[in-house]
Amino acid sequence: GENVGLHLPTLSVQEGDNSIINCAYSNSASDYFIWYKQESGKGPQFIIDIRSNMDKRQGQRVTVLLNKTVKHLSLQIAATQPGDSAVYFCAENASDDYKLSFGAGTTVTVRA
């Protein structure tokens, strides 16, 4: 499942497929980016982060890509599982600020 280049509020993906979630950010001064996962009834859970001096970072089954030229961030989830069903938020932080600015969120639904 993929919403290439666009931020879409929902993404439906078949179990076992790869997922790509996109996020556009607006502040060119942002230099730290985080992806959070929020399951129903819970608080946001840290997944992975990336700093502006990198364009790719990998974790366990997840990869974050950063394109500073077009101010675009993406989260790739490999071999999506039912437990990956959640709302995913990107957040950005400027170098002179401590507040996080959050995107609108993408609801990922994994089909069995």
Place this chain on the structure above:
Amino acid sequence: GAGVSQSPSNKVTEKGKDVELRCDPISGHTALYWYRQSLGQGLEFLIYFQGNSAPDKSGLPSDRFSAERTGGSVSTLTIQRTQQEDSAVYLCASSSSGSSGETQYFGPGTRLLVL
């Protein structure tokens, strides 16, 4: 505890009543943040505490909202004369020093419903 804790997990109140929401940050974290999440929305910054510095209250939506952090640890968010539009999930986060580029860890939130 190992993570950020918040209480109560759910709160139902009547319009006009005051409510207090509590946050216990990760031990050793000096920075504490409150955010609000309305239904189906992203997170909105409310207030930030860092050590003994004056808090950043720039996100508080009205003077009915206030927050304290006692002893550099536990924080209480108070909403006076609650209104129905205050219904939301109130999330607390903490980070080690409050610097930019630092991961914020969130608690489970308090779900507030104002009838």
